Amino acid sequence: MAAHTQGSPRRVLITGGAGFIGSNLAARFMQQADAHVTIFDDLSRRGVEHNLAWLRSLPAGQAFRFLQGDIRDAVQVAEAATDATEIYHLAAQVAVTSSVVEPRTDFEVNALGTFNVLEAARLSQRHPLVFFTSTNKVYGGLETVPVHVEGSAYQADDVEFRGAREDTPLDFHSPYGCSKGAADQYVRDYARIYRLKTIVFRMSCIAGPRQFGNEDQGWVAHFLYSVLAGRPITIYGNGRQVRDILHVDDLVDAIDLARLNLDVTAGEIYNLGGGMQQAASVAQMLASIEQQTGIAPLCNYDEARPGDQPLYISDIEKIKAATGWSPRKNLTEILSDIEAFWDHNRELIGTVHAPFGQAAPPTQPTADVLANEVAS
Template sequence: MQLRKGTGSMKNGASRTVLITGGAGFIGSNLAERLLTEPDTRVRIFDNLSRAGVQHNLQWLQSLPGSRRLEVIEGDVRDALAVRRVASSATEIYHLAAQVAVTTSVDDPVTDFEVNARGTFHVLEAARLSGRRPFVLFTSTNKVYGALERIPVQVEDSHYRALSREFRGVDESEPLDFHSPYGCSKGAADQYVRDYARIYALPSVVFRMSCIAGPRQFGNEDQGWVAHFLYSVLAGRTITIYGNGCQVRDVLHVHDLVDAMMAARNAVSRTRGQVFNLGGGMNRAISVMQMLREIERKTGSSLKLHYREVRPGDQPLYISNTAKLEAYTGWRPRRSLGQTLDAIYRFWLQNQDKIAVPANQIRRPAGVVAMEVA
């Protein structure tokens, strides 16, 4: 375990320590930014720094007001002793570190299990043994619901539509049905987090998340398909589509996700031990092809597509029903699909030299990318 050079002093009057595993990544860095605005909070990031862009995220965080209260420790959730050490003084733990790709889980199921299932177990044990009973929030996935065969769909234009007029999204009563090694590893972790709340009274919350998008994504294909599509279209690169491209997802701006995390924490007396489905909901749902066509229209760039077989367990339609979280906390998403895509585009304008797609291949669009979905 290594303390990264350039982290701030911890002797600054902060009264509580918040641990973010995977805190140098996309969601973690946005969460850390928010937590640094709380003057009594010491933010401790624990990350193995393996993903593209994380060093840029850390440099950005260290430039923010409050960065004297930021501590960055390089380490891996597969190291139980290291996790125990970084969690020993934490009053809140946001467990975001994960292997995030279905395709990678199929190629290397052992690593997928070790990171997602065993890594989460290490975090839970560290929280239990610390004696502090910290608030623990775990980011799970909609993949724990499997392929959702019980929801009949049909293709309408370029998207799947639920046949039932009463469909309002997938809620937490949906039966669990783990597909793919990724679904299994995240599902096992999901259930461990819930059971530690029951057995050990650990104040924990599970977010089963749909598509999260926004700034601080660096164009990795296996994480953040919206950003990956936008950057690839601007670069004139070929995009791989798994299946027919009619798959529908609801998209949530990462700042709305951070709002939800803070809402769950602030209402912990009600949210503890609960699981919540989280995404953009019915008003922010869009298919893969609809997203690509909108990006094509707004950028003036032609699409280059390559089709492959659908991935195991891929859901034709997934839209989150967020009514439970709204009822427990009052949270609602505030940013539209168009605002989310605009935020990604602005991030590219400011960071195109750091993004995975080479900047010299990218054609500048005529105007700001924007998108609205009826």
Template sequence: MIQPRPRPPGDPAGCNVLITGGAGFIGANLADSLAAAGHRVVVLDTLARPGVEANLAWLAERHPAALTAVTGDVRDADLVADCVTEADVVFHLAAQVAVTTSLVSPMEDFAVNLGGTITVLEAARARRVPLIFASTNKVYGNLPNLPLTAADDAYVPADPELRRWGIGERQPLDFHTPYGCSKGGADQYVLDYARSFGIPTAVLRMSCIYGPRQMGTEDQGWVAHFLISAIAGRPISIYGDGRQVRDVLHVSDAVTAYRAAWERIESIAGQAFNLGGGPSNAVSLRQVLAHIETLVGRPVDHRFSEWRAGDQRYYVSDTRRAQSVLGLPVPTPWRRGVSDLAAWLTSTRGTGGIGGPGDRYTSLMGAGE
């Protein structure tokens, strides 16, 4: 059984936090922030992806007295129940993250993303523990009926209101690919546990999250993948024409949103929020690549390939509701954030980062694109 660490004297507000997938990109950043704030953090992670051990080692070095690491799977009901026993809140971030993997192994994708979420929800229900779930913009499908204009380097919505504000939570759900179905089903189960069982739950439907401790691949984490390839002098494959647009959000801003959701969990129970950089951080793959070329000081070799299943040509979050209800600050400007990630990636060269084993690992977040 997981034994909670004793509450330190003079810190009566310290809580026990469980983060599934806590060794991944967003999970590690969230764990670091919560541990630094005086909470005791249990990280449950399979450590299945090469390189995530580095995130866990980083956390253990920074917070030796506040961190408990548990190697295991969210499909293990007994282990999950054990981890939830002393938790004051659960952040459920563990997932199978890649659309491509879901198309190859849909049963595995279903078992981890939907089955694992039910397992975590049931453990939370048994102790009535609040739960915040990492969902994805993929729950809205590939938005095929969204009228777009192809500008020189980016798709632009024909609707001026959509261009101004982005896509809100009233957008109909439309699951595409096994990944979209498994994450979308999990999203709906999390919301229904608030309705059916009165468990305080909330959902954050994330767009593209990026930042330090991310080592992206072609399948997931494209901003980091572009930077890693550019710094290492490797060619980049772009699926589609590169004009597809996302509202990128720095991981520090995502962590702020997760903490804000926890602080307000009783008032927001049963609600979903679109979380991204919003229209001010809407950027195409081509635009990000051009900025990366200025950062590395040379052209980046890139090639275009066929579109991938379920890819959205345009997705920008309408963040007004999240900003209002959760009290979120203005997000980090994308150029500054990408420069921040480039500096971190450069500093990791030769230490298991770029050019090392970490090249192949992805975050444990499906929505981190």
């Protein structure tokens, strides 16, 4: 099974393509001679206009098209997807806390937005591949995995635990979990009923360059930037919560390999993260950041946030078996790459990065940047 006729140009649409993962994915596809990339984004995320400028600065930077639009607008989505042979649906409201504050917006962006993408694909004459980025939050609090405290981290009681598998019971906690879970299930059903070629990645924590993190989302980058800038960090809960962390380059590798193995991956769901080897608690990550930077983090503690799992680690054996993929970059390399991004973009990050709920200093005016994007 192929997403397009062998030898024909690939018409690639990336929704949310100006964001952290989307811009890294776009950069990869822009290096591939057969790919014609279109980015669809509403530019609502702080700092993403700088990702567009970065993409334009690359050797293939004039090769992509930018469309500013709203994923909630079915007409705009359908028009953007008209010629697409591959749709990578990354546009989303990405934070649990924001979903609690504004549940309607969360629902409309994540559930309705995904429905709009699926309908555009269903009605298209191109029969495009639809790749969807889901989340580990569809597994709720992971109550099926009892845990205990061991040192500075939660550990699974079961010594044979190797991470959450794709057959872990779904249990949507928080409005975010519900909206992404509904979208996740719609993608699965459109594959069954309408024979769409779909792939779903239920992702754990992704980190790396071009991530403008805050305490609501992108916590690894947020922690490192805060330490380097001398800002205090708020820890929600006791700091023993464990996540597996994956470098964005490794995620992009996995996406590309899934695309290249559609005879196996079409219609499937995969858990994606760093796995057992790249799991760390909040406290352990702070210790690693201190070791790398030589700066002691300034930490405050607050109550745990709703829907926060004490432990989540992805079992990544299914995606390994299907594609031969495996993570290449360890936690030390992930932190090093984020710090290198800081070193080369310190002033930019300073204008973009701010604690959640606080306004960052104003960024440079974006009119010229956006005019260039729209005109090209």
